[in-house]
Amino acid sequence: MSNQVTLSINNQPVTVPAGSTIIEAAQKAGVSVPHFCWHPGLSIAGVCRFCMVKVEGMPKLQIACNTPATEGMKVDTLSDEVKETHKWALEFHLINHPLDCPICDQAGECELQNYYMKVGKYQAQMEDQKVLKPKALDVGDTLVLDTERCILCSRCVRFEDEVTKTSTLGIFNRGDQATIGTYPERKIKHNYSYNLADICPVGAFTAKDFRFKCRVWFLKETKTVCPGCSTGCSVNLFQNSSQREYYRLKPRHNAEVNGHWMCDTGRTMYEHLNASSRLASPQLEGQSISSAAAMQAVTDAAKGLAADKVALVLTAQFTNEEYVASLSALKSVLKSAPKVFIWRDESEKSDDFDGILFRGDRNPNTRGMMDVLKEHGITATVLKGDYAPLAAAAPELTLILAPEVESAYPNLAKAVGRFSELKKTVYFGNALTDSAKKLWLRIPVKTFAEKSGTFVNFNGVAQKLKANPAVFANVKGVDEYFGDLSRLAQSAV
Amino acid sequence: MPVMNSAYNGRQPNDFKILTELEGVPNSRSLEVYKKHGGYSALEKILKGKMSQEEVINIVKASGLRGRGGAGFPTGMKWGFVPKGEGEKYLITNFDEGEPGTYKDRYIAELNAHMLIEGKLIAAYAIGASKSYIYLRGEFYDEIAWCEQAVKEAYAAGYLGDNVMGSGFKHHMDLYLGAGAYICGEETGLISSLEGKKGQPKLKPPFPAVKGYLGKPTIVNNVETLAVVPWIIRNGADAYKKFGTEKSAGTKLFNISGPVVRPGCYELPLGYPLKRFIYEDCGGLIGGKKLKAVIPGGASAPVLTAAEVENMTMDYEAFAAAGSMLGSGAVIVIPEDVSMVEVLENLMHFFKDESCGQCTPCREGTGWLLKMSRGILNGEGQLGDEQKIAEVAGKMMGRTICTFSDAAAGPARSIPQKFAHEFLEYYKKKSSAHGQG
């Protein structure tokens, strides 16, 4: 009992763990307190002075982000005094703001804009020359910094101090000359830089990767999971749905998995989703054919083969559902399980971890895949640099579930070269993959963005993918193709 | 440094000599002279008499001593906030003396820095600190040298070190030089600076007495506050309370600036009449000019008109009742021929330059106030601008990490309100300029 406190916010009672602040209690009560500098993933700075609320018994208004919630406390966020304070806090943020909105990528998701609509004063009184500061600074490979747009909330400084511990950023000079910037001779170079663009409440930090590409109001987000490594960060994937074009990923808060952040490697996980980098239709010995014809060819090739003459090569980049579907289909067609191999990249150091999120196992579903194999009682052979075990099995037909994220397999071409020495090889992969051209049959598959299903991260946390309409209508998921295989094999009997 | 004027009318100057006892004494800065005047006997009394920390704190509480750095917080009570028991604690002397118009702490160092060192030792003993710092403004070259010399002498004489006066009490002292930022005089800004960080005030809670320098309990006291402590220990709380008023015990150093006949640093009992101070002790305004206004406690104190100070006494409560404050005791006298718009612009320039810039209302507000006041001064103002200045200033008050923002807002509210007519002159200038054009 004593580790909980009950207070009231706008006369509404709310109970929170002792040690919580008013702003946390307000969030729990569903009351929004305007704030800029406070961020739940960072320490408290208390500098924007936007989050002021009335606490009964205290003569002055208090900042909600640094005032502990106490038993019986009565907080008010709606009185005229509080509202007037919010209006003016916002006004002070705006008087020197350049109002670049028409050319600013943040427009549409800018907290300055949003709060202006909610609590703005609407009558500007500042008629003097604004303070001018450096714009469009190159602060690293991924970000551009506009110091004039900066509202000096210090979120980015704290992120660099507390999360990446690189301490690249500081606020230099004082008073209204205070300016955000990198320390001399320092650039932002680490694998978490795009988080700075996310936490920056305004358009001071913008992502080079996204600058001037698309207005945010054209984008629709899908809640899904990053396929970049075995951490499996919860993310939002942004697509311009009328163009069927993906633009970016952003982290989605998940206390169990990634907290508030994701890595820069994960941010690239939209690039392979768009049509220009995709295999559009199946290729049989270099000729485009229909999906139906492709699966017919696979069915014909499998017909009459003993199970041990069929090899299934798996990478851990598919969903549990896809592994189950492929194993079940093959078992029923071949009357017994095929030989199963697991393809890992030669360079993989699966136990590596950067101490924040990014893991050396660049496959999002190693855990799920191993679970499924175990359930099916299958012992698989690992191929990691050495492909002899596969050659030794002398398969008549080899079915390969190739990595969706090819960048996670730097030695992919070498592996595919080895596969091409085998007899009939079917390569299920979404990418154009030059090296795979030599293979007998290539079949394009859906990406993580186009399918539903489950990934289980390194820690055993299962998360669901959410399907968007496929970029190519004819392209199916692995589970659908293997469903086709079962049906075709049965109807042939 | 001007020396205190001893030509009182009828009163015995020695009546008030607590901090300024060594004034006029030859070789006053030496350890011998200090000891001859009772120096280090308070420390000896405590250590040899094995007084408890509690006893020392209680004497200081009973004396009614309030902090002389500006806020006037009861000193004994502040020391009492430090958690008891083992563990690192720090005592820091605030010798930043950045408040415009203030030069009293420097005067103490000029007279004898041992007062400060003995006071620090007593305070350190009371709170259980084995290490203390004197945070000095870097451009106080002489004062730095005097303090360094005194610390050296104190070490040599066994007042500082691992075993102070053979009592087993350990205390070490160092000087730390700031780079001259007004905000480094604010106690948590000072702590940040001492920690090697950018000199910016820290968010409270936690308060320094619980979590200060390097995260350890820390007391920051002004030079004058600490320098008077030995006298209080030697002579007792009651002797100190004989001076001053009920709520403002003791004497205080007042520094006057502006066109008065005898400017300087004066020790006076609190509750002393302000006009008597200006007209009798300081000899009135040069050339018999009329008094227009007084800023009673340094640039941070809201301005008072000549009428408002007519019956004013110099103590915490009287200035507060008039909507201003005693502050650091820096009395700035403004004569009839100085424009209040110029005074405003001058003060706003100072605050704009010195805001640390963390808190949005202060960072943006101080710059805006300067632009508006400068605009008026340059003949670009229009009717109502002075009200806008007062309005904006009002929105900067009570909303920030430290009280700097309130300090900046003080004159920006009081000057337009009390001297609105002077702004009209500047607006007229504009229209006539336009008329000619």
Ligand SMILES: Cc1cc2nc3c(=O)[nH]c(=O)nc-3n(C[C@H](O)[C@H](O)[C@H](O)COP(=O)(O)O)c2cc1C
């Ligand atoms: C902007 C600002 C500047 C200050 N400058 C000084 C200063 O120069 N010297 C000083 O003793 N106190 C200064 N203070 C007050 C200190 O914060 C603190 O209250 C004082 O050092 C405490 O000592 P005391 O209790 O002995 O008065 C300043 C406060 C503010 C807000």
Ligand code: SF4
């Ligand atoms: S750049 Fe953005 S995050 Fe950093 S201080 Fe400025 S507004 Fe805040």
Ligand code: SF4
């Ligand atoms: S840590 Fe792994 S899962 Fe998370 S964003 Fe990076 S690549 Fe994606």
Ligand code: SF4
């Ligand atoms: S009130 Fe001004 S000086 Fe004080 S911390 Fe805030 S910005 Fe800095």
Ligand code: FES
């Ligand atoms: S959110 Fe509380 S001060 Fe910025």
